[in-house]
Ligand SMILES: Cc1cc2nc3c(=O)[nH]c(=O)nc-3n(C[C@H](O)[C@H](O)[C@H](O)COP(=O)(O)OP(=O)(O)OC[C@H]3O[C@@H](n4cnc5c(N)ncnc54)[C@H](O)[C@@H]3O)c2cc1C
């Protein structure tokens with residue numbers, strides 16, 4: 001293999017580029033990204049960067065050594081993958097390569113029919129964060145649609161700026177699918193404790209506007225909530241549109257083997273866009289977390305360079321989220337039926353550690369503001385993969 | 390010179406944090422004592438809360454690894470080194486040389 005194109009210049013793409021060099025690849029590496037920016041890290045976009053306390057350069061994912069070893073094609077979109085001809089069609093020309101890393105992540109989901117309304121935001125990119133930051137001005141009333149991690153983080157950042165915040169959640173308990181009912185409840189309680197109004201079981205019917213600007217939200221029961229700014233945090237859609245006609249298997253993400261290899265041995269996928277098959281359970285998963293993107297890169301690159309699967313991806317399931325000057329940490333893959341055992345503190349405390357138990361084994365660890373104990377349990381209890389049923 | 394703790398308070402595998410404007414973390418890695426900046430160079434996690442493995446500490450937040458001997462990160466997301474300090478044991482007490490900062494490699 002003499003040349004590799006990496007499509008998508010964010011976390012997964014940047015890590016793949018670094019891994020190619022770290023694993024001794026000395027051929028040509030072209031990193032293609034449609035955004036005009038130097039590759040940047042996204043987690044601060046809903047936290048310190050949104051609050052205005054983190055600088056742009058602290059988000060940089062690549063340093064000078066990294067960029068010197070790459071061809072960085074920014075502001076360039078990949079339009080088509082043509083595996084038979086060994087080429088990628090870019091918005092500004094074509095690229096002939098031997099190997100391809102797909103790292104195109106995803107785009108924020110929007111509320112249908114709300115495009116172009118001033119005051120309505122999603123949060124995925126640097127521009128999104130800058131645009132939202134500009135509207136988080138004193139006195140602004142913020143309504144956030146969706147109480148997942150991003151919605152909760154925006155709520156907490158907006159509260160830290162002293163704004164009036166309401167979060168709308170369609171489910172009865174936000175994050176219950178991710179954390180199970182008990183710990184999801186503990187997280188939901190953080191909102192009220194910090195002065196955010198959380199409305200569960202609330203479905204948005206339509207946005208109210210005056211001119212081209214949002215003025216409020218109407219719920220399906222008819223109730224109207226005034227809003228100067230609406231933030232839509234309802235998930236993302238994997239960016240696979242450009243792969244139509246490539247012959248690759250695409251569903252909810254790019255389908256890969258447990259080694260992150262697609263139907264073609266010289267095309268691998270990493271990060272938020274990769275829907276891999278778990279080596280042990282055979283189930284297909286796609287994760288939208290920082291650690292997943294970072295940890296998949298070395299596995300995918302090793303298999304790409306070897307030309308066959310030498311390593312399988314085993315997810316650590318590690319996620320963190322910063323909310324209301326606290327840090328939540330989760331490792332493992334809990335299910336709603338798992339028994340929750342508190343190791344330190346209780347769900348009502350400002351700091352606690354709990355484990356998820358299934359069939360006598362620890363299958364997950366969750367902590368609020370208890371990094372040390374969390375890390376210890378995560379390393380000790382989850383060292384061996386949990387037995388799979 | 391700053392007093393960290395007694396030798397008994399720092400058994401192998403443990404760490405202590407010396408509070409201050411720039412807090413320092415002291416580790417006992419299988420009998421060898423090391424001191425580095427407590428604040429991770431990536432964001433602001435406390436490295437004394439990290440996971441000790443050999444002479445590396447894993448940041449408790451995003452799992453960057455730091456070499457306790459040099460302060461250098463050996464994996465992302467950290468890219469900048471943390472400072473290292475010399476450690477001294479005198480009559481059962483652990484001290485850290487915090488005024489004479491050693492340059493990270
Ligand atoms: C606001 C926010 C906060 C987050 N906070 C946390 C957190 O606290 N903890 C955590 O674990 N995770 C967090 N995440 C998730 C984490 O940032 C993502 O998992 C990670 O960014 C995934 O990286 P990726 O490279 O796979 O995809 P992305 O970051 O989505 O990057 C994909 C890149 O590919 C580009 N691209 C797409 N299509 C094309 C094309 N056809 N041609 C060229 N380029 C293309 C896109 O422009 C984009 O730059 C957060 C995400 C967001 C948005």
Ligand code: FES
Pocket residue numbers: 429430431432433434448449450451452453465466467
């Ligand atoms: S704060 Fe240490 S790795 Fe991020």
